[in-house]
Every structure is written in structure tokens, then in C-alpha cells.
Amino acid sequence: MGRLGAMTRPSGSAERNARICLLLEVTPSLRLRDVARDLGVAEMTLRRDAASGKAGFICQGGYLVRGRGTDTYDFEEQMRRASEAKLAAADHAAALVPEGACVFLDTGTTVPHLARALTQRRVKRVVTHCLTSAELLHGRTSAEVEFIGGRLQSRTRSCHPPDPLGLLRPLGIEIGFLSAGGLWENRELSCSHEYEVAMKRAVLELAAENWVVMDSSKIGLRRAVRFASLDEVSGVVTEHGVGETPARGVQTG
Structure with a gap:
């Protein structure tokens, strides 16, 4: 500044x-x-x-x-919607992170709340391509924060490199937290933008555990771009807990 x-x-x-x-x-x-x-x-x-x-x-x-009047404002407004549910989902997700882990945080409007929660936990490294999460972590955690650069997409306040798999592979990601805009018919995970998919797929390939973090209002929705099926992830975390979504009856394995 x-x-x-x-x-x-x-x-x-x-x-x-x-x-x-x-x-x-x-x-x-x-x-x-x-x-x-x-x-x-x-x-x-x-x-x-x-x-x-x-x-x-x-x-x-x-x-x-x-x-x-800006894309950033739209993003922040989305973060504020169902904010109590998002915060609760983030707290449940944080409880899944073991001490000393290397964690990946996706973009989205729920995962940044997890970034805030992780400032209170002893993790080794946090890897993210989300500007909001990086800002929340900066100066607030003793963990290494690895920000992945690339083409900036202002709608999601995230950066997308041409080869996310190549960039992420050396970083030793153990547990990934992914966002989703919809979970359709208890099996299809989707997002709003095609450019989000490559990073999500790279994390799915590299991390031993991958959790989708979202508020339960996304269950039953179908967004424009499918990025995974439910059986490709470790489970779904909502404000109700890990795999507990009684409102729509989603079961996670």
C-alpha cells in the first residue's frame, strides 16, 4: 500500500x-x-x-x-448469505485437519471461513489460489502459506495457472477442501465456472483426503459445470456436520 x-x-x-x-x-x-x-x-x-x-x-x-458495483462486492455478498451455516460448516471441516498437515483450500464462499478457522490450528502449510483465503491467513497463522498464482478470475477472487497439477504436485498436499455450488441427486458435484475444474481435479488426484465444504442450501442444486461425483471425495461437510444432511437425506461415504 x-x-x-x-x-x-x-x-x-x-x-x-x-x-x-x-x-x-x-x-x-x-x-x-x-x-x-x-x-x-x-x-x-x-x-x-x-x-x-x-x-x-x-x-x-x-x-x-x-x-x-464490483465483482468483489458480489463475492462478499455471497459469503454473507447463509453466513451462520457457512461458519458452522467451516468449524466442522477444521476439526478434520490433523496437527502438522498440509492443507489445500479451494475458492468459493464457504471455504474462506475455513481459512479463518485454521488460523487457530497448528497446520504445517496452507496452499490456496483464493485471494480471500490468502488475505485472511496473512499475518494470522504460523503455518506456511503458499499462494498459487495464475490468471486472475475476479468473480471468484481466485487465480488459475495453466498447469495446476504440475504446480501442486511438489507441495505435498495431504488434505483438500473443495467448494461446490451444487450437489445434484446425491451424486453429482458441480460449480459455476469451467475454469474452476482443473484446480479441483488436480487436488482430487493428489490429496489423500478430499472434503467438499458447503452449506446445505446447495444440496439439490445443479450448476453449469460438473467437476466430480460424490464417490470421488471423502465426504461432504455442511453446517450439520460430516455427511449429516438430514434436510435432503444425502449420504456420504
Whole structure:
């Protein structure tokens, strides 16, 4: 982030917010405490600006990210939908991670909640191509964080390299957590974008365990792109627990 303090401090919220939005044009996120320090305002002031719905940015944990009218905002809105269920699913998934493990975190709107949960667990390494998960882990965990770069897809805030299998193979991934937009007829796992599939398939090939993490509202849905069948994964984790989806009767093996 550029040093805002080197410039004249803004005289009001409109000028302050415009400056923040300008910086967010060139970086996906800004650390809240750094922005507050450089602008000479309290962190709570920036949180109130973000919550107003008029600032052009929102507050995600300790970071400011682009707001209304952008792909990033759409992603954040999806994360907030069924947020209690997503948080519960993430907690159940975190309980599956053994101490010292090397973990892969997929993109999606539930898995980043798992990234937050993993900051409280002793894992060796977290591998991800999701910007949101990487930001949540940065500075909050003693684990190694390996971010996989590639072509940025703003809708899912994720990067996709041309050869994910080749990049992931040396990293020793032991347990993968994958997202899914739908689980159709208790057997077909699907997502919304074709570009997501190569990374998911690479993890399925490499990791000894692969868990799909999602809230139970996705059960019974079918998205545009199929990426796996239920028997290819270790199980499904929802807010009800591991393989426990009484609302739709899904059984996982």
C-alpha cells in the first residue's frame, strides 16, 4: 500500500473514501489499521464509512476491499448469505485437519471461513489460489502459506495457472477442501465456472483426503459445470456436520 500519510490528509469523508477507492483500483485489499494510521482517523471511522453503503468499499475482517458495483462486492455478498451455516460448516471441516498437515483450500464462499478457522490450528502449510483465503491467513497463522498464482478470475477472487497439477504436485498436499455450488441427486458435484475444474481435479488426484465444504442450501442444486461425483471425495461437510444432511437425506461415504 502506498503511504497515504505522505500526502495532505483528506478534510472529509468524501475525499477520504475517494482516496481509498483509488488505491483499491490497483490492489485487491488494504489493511484497515494501515489506512487508518495514514489517514489520521480511527479504525472505527473507516468501519462506519464502509458500513454506510456509500463509500465504495466494505470492511472484511481487518481489511478494506472494493464495494458495491464490483465483482468483489458480489463475492462478499455471497459469503454473507447463509453466513451462520457457512461458519458452522467451516468449524466442522477444521476439526478434520490433523496437527502438522498440509492443507489445500479451494475458492468459493464457504471455504474462506475455513481459512479463518485454521488460523487457530497448528497446520504445517496452507496452499490456496483464493485471494480471500490468502488475505485472511496473512499475518494470522504460523503455518506456511503458499499462494498459487495464475490468471486472475475476479468473480471468484481466485487465480488459475495453466498447469495446476504440475504446480501442486511438489507441495505435498495431504488434505483438500473443495467448494461446490451444487450437489445434484446425491451424486453429482458441480460449480459455476469451467475454469474452476482443473484446480479441483488436480487436488482430487493428489490429496489423500478430499472434503467438499458447503452449506446445505446447495444440496439439490445443479450448476453449469460438473467437476466430480460424490464417490470421488471423502465426504461432504455442511453446517450439520460430516455427511449429516438430514434436510435432503444425502449420504456420504
